[in-house]
Amino acid sequence: MTMTRSKGSVTDRVQGEPIALDGAKAVAQAMRQMNPDVVAAYPITPQTEIVQTFSEYVANGEVDTEFVAVESEHAAMSACIGAAAAGGRVQTATTSAGMAFMWEVLYVASSLRLPIIMAVANRALSAPLNIHCDHSDAMGARDAGWLQVYAEDVQEAYDNAFQALRIAEHPDVMLPVMHCQDGFIISHGVERLELLPDGAVKEFIGTYTPRYSLLDTEHPATFGPVDLQDHYFEHKRQQVDGMEKALAVVEEIGQEYGDLTGRYYGHLSPYRLEDAEIAIVVMGSTAGTTKIAVDKMRERGIKAGLLKLRTFRPFPADAVAEALAGVSAVAVLDRAIAFGSQGNPIFLDVCTSLYASGARPDVVNYVYGLGGRDTTASQITTVYADLLNIAETGQRGPLVRYLGLRE
Amino acid sequence: MALKSWRELPIGGVILESGSSVDYLTGGWRAERPIIDMDRCTSCMICWIFCPEGGILVEESKVTGIDMDHCKGCGICALECPPKVIKMVQEVTALEGEQGR
Numbered sequence: 001m002t003m004t005r006s007k008g009s010v011t012d013r014v015q016g017e018p019i020a021l022d023g024a025k026a027v028a029q030a031m032r033q034m035n036p037d038v039v040a041a042y043p044i045t046p047q048t049e050i051v052q053t054f055s056e057y058v059a060n061g062e063v064d065t066e067f068v069a070v071e072s073e074h075a076a077m078s079a080c081i082g083a084a085a086a087g088g089r090v091q092t093a094t095t096s097a098g099m100a101f102m103w104e105v106l107y108v109a110s111s112l113r114l115p116i117i118m119a120v121a122n123r124a125l126s127a128p129l130n131i132h133c134d135h136s137d138a139m140g141a142r143d144a145g146w147l148q149v150y151a152e153d154v155q156e157a158y159d160n161a162f163q164a165l166r167i168a169e170h171p172d173v174m175l176p177v178m179h180c181q182d183g184f185i186i187s188h189g190v191e192r193l194e195l196l197p198d199g200a201v202k203e204f205i206g207t208y209t210p211r212y213s214l215l216d217t218e219h220p221a222t223f224g225p226v227d228l229q230d231h232y233f234e235h236k237r238q239q240v241d242g243m244e245k246a247l248a249v250v251e252e253i254g255q256e257y258g259d260l261t262g263r264y265y266g267h268l269s270p271y272r273l274e275d276a277e278i279a280i281v282v283m284g285s286t287a288g289t290t291k292i293a294v295d296k297m298r299e300r301g302i303k304a305g306l307l308k309l310r311t312f313r314p315f316p317a318d319a320v321a322e323a324l325a326g327v328s329a330v331a332v333l334d335r336a337i338a339f340g341s342q343g344n345p346i347f348l349d350v351c352t353s354l355y356a357s358g359a360r361p362d363v364v365n366y367v368y369g370l371g372g373r374d375t376t377a378s379q380i381t382t383v384y385a386d387l388l389n390i391a392e393t394g395q396r397g398p399l400v401r402y403l404g405l406r407e
Numbered sequence: 408m409a410l411k412s413w414r415e416l417p418i419g420g421v422i423l424e425s426g427s428s429v430d431y432l433t434g435g436w437r438a439e440r441p442i443i444d445m446d447r448c449t450s451c452m453i454c455w456i457f458c459p460e461g462g463i464l465v466e467e468s469k470v471t472g473i474d475m476d477h478c479k480g481c482g483i484c485a486l487e488c489p490p491k492v493i494k495m496v497q498e499v500t501a502l503e504g505e506q507g508r
Binding site: 111112113114212224232235242 | 422
């Protein structure tokens with residue numbers, strides 16, 4: 001299990017300030033506290049509130065950030081790349097069509113090994129036009145070489161923002177990180193959270209010394225040269241290495257953050273999974289809804305459990321397989337469709353992890369919540385009922401199902 | 408030049424030394440090869456100015472030939488040459504000629 005526990009003493013912890021904020025404003029606060037050198041961003045619903053709030057901090061002189069108001073998301077990420085290559089700490093935010101428009105340059109950011117931080121308020125992709133939550137945007141960027149970390153609630157969205165920076169800048173990683181929160185559900189949902197004191201944030205993020213910098217004239221470096229048959233392959237292999245090493249770094253930083261705040265983070269967060277016979281794997285705000293369903297099932301004497309996934313990239317394959325090894329039936333919930341594939345993004349990774357480990361629970365895939373459709377605890381209890389049926393009868397039934405769809 | 412493994416290369420495709428394009432031989436890209444008629448060349452240096460690869464060899468203000476390790480065979484020199492004394496020859500034909508000698 002990758003959920004880590006405290007080593008540090010409680011007295012070392014900082015006292016957070018309880019406050020009511022939505023996820024977008026919480027992340028804007030986190031960005032203010034991190035005081036990046038450069039933020040280049042373009043507004044798009046439901047991310048707008050992040051950059052709009054942050055731009056007020058810039059206008060009020062509360063941060064030292066150079067805010068670049070660009071003409072598009074392609075330009076936003078391009079400006080971020082230039083600033084990060086110059087050695088700055090750089091952040092941006094986007095969603096949906098904005099991320100899709102960044103497509104080309106997302107790969108440039110990761111391939112140049114620039115630790116850019118991007119807050120994402122996940123939203124559906126057109127068409128038909130829809131501004132509400134699903135994970136299609138980030139799943140579309142699945143193979144772009146970025147780390148992807150997901151929040152269940154406002155507090156996690158806030159906490160992930162700081163950890164994303166530390167993970168990205170870690171010398172073993174040096175890759176960009178997108179920290180994701182469900183659009184509107186988290187980004188516009190007001191919740192209680194604890195803000196860290198500014199000084200604690202400053203200390204946690206420390207200072208950043210880039211390995212290579214365009215502005216370091218004592219050590220000149222060429223960024224982005226042509227890279228053909230004789231070297232490109234090696235550079236891709238290096239990116240794989242950074243992503244693999246990030247597995248340990250995510251846990252190390254999550255532990256350190258826990259020692260500071262009392263809130264520990266890893267790749268996974270199991271809920272009542274120890275003795276579970278059936279389990280759901282889900283990522284994002286629906287993990288919270290699933291906990292309610294788990295409790296309902298447990299009240300009925302059914303051994304239901306939850307495995308919440310926090311990091312989608314790198315995918316914590318061994319930990320997922322270990323966590324699900326004792327379960328007889330698993331449902332993986334995906335808030336995106338990989339059209340034409342044998343199941344959808346998280347499902348594919350879970351199945352591969354289980355197959356490679358030798359564990360063979362029955363696994364089914366549910367697509368849920370596309371375009372912001374509500375997914376309720378009672379819907380999720382029907383998933384557990386389906387799993388119970390699979391576990392009892394051994395009949396798996398359809399591999400891919402649709403939750404909350406009008407049939 | 409021995410190529411480095413992925414473990415040895417700087418990450419991100421960054422190049423840390425200057426002038427490294429000298430070590431990167433691009434002559435193999437060539438489909439056509441420029442041949443200068445040295446008897447008629449006036450060393451006006453127009454080819455030297457236009458060559459995008461810096462591939463025109465010059466000694467004591469005289470054109471002496473072409474750096475075939477780096478010439479990509481673009482043909483700009485032949486196009487720009489005022490007395491038209493550079494001709495583009497199929498690389499295969501040129502290689503057969505060399506072997507014939």
